[in-house]
Amino acid sequence: MSSLDARLGVLRGAAPPLPHNARTLAALTANPSCDRRSLLDAAGIDKDALVAHLGIPRPLRKSQLALDYGIAFERQVTDQAGAPLVPLLRQALGLTVDEVSYEDVNSVGSDKDKSPLGLRHTHTRLRILSAAHRKTKPRTLLDHPVLRLTVAGHQAYLEPDVIAFQRDGIFHVIEIKSFPVVHGQPDPAKATAALTQAAAYVLALRELLNDNNLPKDRVSDTVILVNPRNFTRHPTATLYNAAQQIKHLSRHLSRLRRLPELLDSLPPGTTCDLAPGPDTKPARPRDELVAALATMSPYYTPGCRHHCDLAPHCRTEARNQGRTQTLGTTVTGDLAGIDTIGTALALADGHLHPSRDQEAIAQALRHAQRIHSDLQRDDE
Numbered sequence: 001m002s003s004l005d006a007r008l009g010v011l012r013g014a015a016p017p018l019p020h021n022a023r024t025l026a027a028l029t030a031n032p033s034c035d036r037r038s039l040l041d042a043a044g045i046d047k048d049a050l051v052a053h054l055g056i057p058r059p060l061r062k063s064q065l066a067l068d069y070g071i072a073f074e075r076q077v078t079d080q081a082g083a084p085l086v087p088l089l090r091q092a093l094g095l096t097v098d099e100v101s102y103e104d105v106n107s108v109g110s111d112k113d114k115s116p117l118g119l120r121h122t123h124t125r126l127r128i129l130s131a132a133h134r135k136t137k138p139r140t141l142l143d144h145p146v147l148r149l150t151v152a153g154h155q156a157y158l159e160p161d162v163i164a165f166q167r168d169g170i171f172h173v174i175e176i177k178s179f180p181v182v183h184g185q186p187d188p189a190k191a192t193a194a195l196t197q198a199a200a201y202v203l204a205l206r207e208l209l210n211d212n213n214l215p216k217d218r219v220s221d222t223v224i225l226v227n228p229r230n231f232t233r234h235p236t237a238t239l240y241n242a243a244q245q246i247k248h249l250s251r252h253l254s255r256l257r258r259l260p261e262l263l264d265s266l267p268p269g270t271t272c273d274l275a276p277g278p279d280t281k282p283a284r285p286r287d288e289l290v291a292a293l294a295t296m297s298p299y300y301t302p303g304c305r306h307h308c309d310l311a312p313h314c315r316t317e318a319r320n321q322g323r324t325q326t327l328g329t330t331v332t333g334d335l336a337g338i339d340t341i342g343t344a345l346a347l348a349d350g351h352l353h354p355s356r357d358q359e360a361i362a363q364a365l366r367h368a369q370r371i372h373s374d375l376q377r378d379d380e
């Protein structure tokens with residue numbers, strides 16, 4: 001075990017690590033300034049268990065109905081050796097009939113529903129390299145592949161929906177999503193989230209090729225989303241350029257390499273350990289856990305509630321500290337360099353003399369204060 005693993009193990013405590021996945025990677029890019037999230041995810045700490053022990057409301061999960069609908073749609077698209085998918089890809093990517101072949105690596109060499117991730121990864125790797133070297137007939141569709149991506153020195157398993165391999169040797173990642181495309185337009189937020197997930201798969205595929213001395217540019221920036229069309233269950237395939245998401249994720253992953261620095265900033269022995277006591281509940285006093293979390297620097301924004309289970313805890317903490325970030329990204333941007341609401345108010349009413357960097361903002365705050373006072377006088 002490396003010393004980095006050992007230090008992350010101390011931070012995690014007795015529980016086994018939860019691996020990164022495309023969703024956690026996408027969440028990291030949503031708030032790259034949050035050291036707390038970076039540390040918790042790198043250590044593989046179960047945030048849901050933290051939330052339960054902190055006694056704060058658990059985030060709403062997708063309903064079982066919505067999950068079942070998503071699974072049914074994916075099965076519908078990849079049914080019969082990908083038969084419904086092939087015409088969509090043929091149209092989207094210009095594949096010809098004789099190129100299309102299909103392999104499902106969900107269960108490898110057994111009748112089990114799913115083989116272990118490691119085995120599926122080995123199988124995926126061999127299929128992709130074989131196709132890339134063209135020793136066998138190129139695989140056009142690889143269903144349920146498993147890729148690996150290095151995240152902060154760790155290998156994270158990722159499961160794209162499908163990888164398509166085109167005749168000219170370019171790989172494309174395909175994501176099957178159950179949110180609809182209505183009159184050619186998907187929900188922008190959902191499409192961006194799907195493209196960020198796909199970006200993780202693109203980077204993992206590039207890492208695999210690069211590790212085997214193959215050019216990374218054989219994995220396209222163009223990814224394909226397959227969604228229900230309008231309000232039907234008929235699938236439609238749309239090409240998207242995910243270059244921005246790939247660049248963004250790649251930049252953030254390289255920033256994660258400064259994990260040792262983040263760990264150095266913690267007091268020795270800091271841990272989020274939730275080892276159970278005799279009653280099977282975590283033995284750790286809640287206050288101790290809160291204190292351990294407080295040593296990891298957060299960067300709360302109202303957007304956290306969309307991607308992080310700890311949002312209610314971090315929001316309360318930020319409000320108690322009067323952090324400007326609780327007021328949203330626009331206000332945080334306007335008050336750049338001023339961390340607390342108390343400082344902003346003190347600058348506005350003249351109780352605090354601005355530093356040279358704060359002079360322009362202080363002037364704007366005093367102007368806003370005057371307008372507010374005038375309006376209040378008019379109302380009286």
Ligand code: SF4
Binds near residue numbers: 298299300301309
């Ligand atoms: S909710 Fe907290 S831990 Fe999660 S990203 Fe936001 S600030 Fe970081």
